Amino acid sequence: MKEKNPWHTPVTIIITVIGVIAIVALVTVAVLQNMPLLQKYKYGIVLDAGSSHTSLYIYEWPAEKDNNTGRVEQKHSCTVDGPGISSYASAPPKAGESLRACMREAEEWVPKKRHHETPLYLGATAGMRLLDMENKVVSDKVFEAVKGALEKSPFSYQGARLLKGQEEGAFGWVTVNYLDDRLKQGLETTGALDLGGASTQISFVSDNYDGSESPSNSVTFRLYGNDYTLYTHSFLCYGKDQAQRIRLAEHTQSGPKIVADPCSHPGYSETKKYSVLYDSPCVSDRKPQGAPETFDHTGTGNFQECQEVVKKVFNFTKCKYSQCSFNGVFQPILQGPFGAFSAYYFVMDFLNLTDTSITLEDVKEKLKLYCATPWSQIVQQHPKTKPKYLAEYCFSGTYILTLLIDGYNFTSVSYSDIRFIKKIKGSDAGWTLGYMLNLTNMIPAEAPDTPPLPYAGYVSIVTIIAVLIFILFLVSVRPLWPHCSKQQQIV
Numbered sequence: 001m002k003e004k005n006p007w008h009t010p011v012t013i014i015i016t017v018i019g020v021i022a023i024v025a026l027v028t029v030a031v032l033q034n035m036p037l038l039q040k041y042k043y044g045i046v047l048d049a050g051s052s053h054t055s056l057y058i059y060e061w062p063a064e065k066d067n068n069t070g071r072v073e074q075k076h077s078c079t080v081d082g083p084g085i086s087s088y089a090s091a092p093p094k095a096g097e098s099l100r101a102c103m104r105e106a107e108e109w110v111p112k113k114r115h116h117e118t119p120l121y122l123g124a125t126a127g128m129r130l131l132d133m134e135n136k137v138v139s140d141k142v143f144e145a146v147k148g149a150l151e152k153s154p155f156s157y158q159g160a161r162l163l164k165g166q167e168e169g170a171f172g173w174v175t176v177n178y179l180d181d182r183l184k185q186g187l188e189t190t191g192a193l194d195l196g197g198a199s200t201q202i203s204f205v206s207d208n209y210d211g212s213e214s215p216s217n218s219v220t221f222r223l224y225g226n227d228y229t230l231y232t233h234s235f236l237c238y239g240k241d242q243a244q245r246i247r248l249a250e251h252t253q254s255g256p257k258i259v260a261d262p263c264s265h266p267g268y269s270e271t272k273k274y275s276v277l278y279d280s281p282c283v284s285d286r287k288p289q290g291a292p293e294t295f296d297h298t299g300t301g302n303f304q305e306c307q308e309v310v311k312k313v314f315n316f317t318k319c320k321y322s323q324c325s326f327n328g329v330f331q332p333i334l335q336g337p338f339g340a341f342s343a344y345y346f347v348m349d350f351l352n353l354t355d356t357s358i359t360l361e362d363v364k365e366k367l368k369l370y371c372a373t374p375w376s377q378i379v380q381q382h383p384k385t386k387p388k389y390l391a392e393y394c395f396s397g398t399y400i401l402t403l404l405i406d407g408y409n410f411t412s413v414s415y416s417d418i419r420f421i422k423k424i425k426g427s428d429a430g431w432t433l434g435y436m437l438n439l440t441n442m443i444p445a446e447a448p449d450t451p452p453l454p455y456a457g458y459v460s461i462v463t464i465i466a467v468l469i470f471i472l473f474l475v476s477v478r479p480l481w482p483h484c485s486k487q488q489q490i491v
């Protein structure tokens, strides 16, 4: 006699098989329906036409995300050979030609099938702002030349324009905070310090700034459901190249033949043209009368004296607001942290001073030693560095410290809130990404709705519920089974 297993009846087997098939089908459909699709990307290109040079940035983001809410990252950058487009004032068509190599590179980096839908922007900054002030006709010709070159590309050309200083500052702030994920998460924001060749920008959110005092310094944003009133100011002529001109103009008011410069290394000597030094709207009205054609720019390498000379670049006498930075410009109380990029980074990185936990006293001591180092030794130690940069690091470091401390009122305590940065998560810090995010509406005003569960959670819950339903079903039909009695069967 063998006891027959009640589960081995045909009805039970059929129900079980159907149930298992149903569970497998349900889970498979749930998994397939929600499986991430093969990643496809969209692209955007921005050209930063700066005073010293032009850079091209290619950005990429996942194509399948709704409302373009996927994370945007820098895929590639290309530095255009030669100077900034404003330097082609005497030969505007060359400004357009200069972009050709980087545009060709972009065609290789962006998949061909995406070319026609990839937006292409060019934004020109302080170099073109100065040229525009100096000679509007010529600056228009330079713009025509670059527009002509960009229109010929296979990308979706969206325009080349002059950025306002305020836009440059605000979009730099957007970039830094977007890359740091501070906007999406509604975290306290980071201020942005940008030092270019011809202008410098400071942008930050301060609890004691609501835009009512000096409204021209305020920019308001609503991003991911949060409102921001940003303080921003751009100082034209206070980028490091133009500040160097203003400082040298102070030295050369009497048109001397020899200029003994405390901001250049001892032993440094270079013959320079007065016409070149004063060829900028930042200094052209100060050109000394009856000066010789050239002067000998020699170095004495004295940091303290250099600091004194650099301080003269700023005007601290007048302020019609509750508080000012310099030149009578309103600035609310600083509120950090801050990210300092472009020339702030290039210079402080070269001088090994990006670590802001070093005290300001130590930073000054290091600069003092660096400025006093003979020029021959500097050249020998840095054979690969561009001589133009090398000759100016003592000035540039001194200028950065003076701008931050005397100009913007950073103290020995708040100085440590500054981070000198080049890239954040692989993307360059600068205005270009913020500009593209804004023009493509990629940062929504309201926080996008997100599914209540992540993908893995969703699949797990569907599986568990399916198994539970099946068990429940089996239990509920059990009394109907024909051979489910506890009696033994005689076989």
Ligand SMILES: O=P(O)(O)OP(=O)(O)OP(=O)(O)OC[C@H]1O[C@@H](n2cnc3c(O)ncnc32)[C@H](O)[C@@H]1O
Binding pocket: 049, 050, 051, 052, 053, 084, 125, 126, 127, 195, 196, 197, 198, 199, 200, 239, 240, 241, 342, 343, 346, 347, 350, 389
């Ligand atoms: O914003 P604007 O004012 O138009 O200027 P830009 O766009 O040309 O300014 P960048 O940020 O590209 O560069 C800022 C300055 O840093 C200089 N620079 C670039 N690389 C450098 C390096 O490695 N060392 C020192 N200086 C550098 C450059 O010549 C500029 O004077």
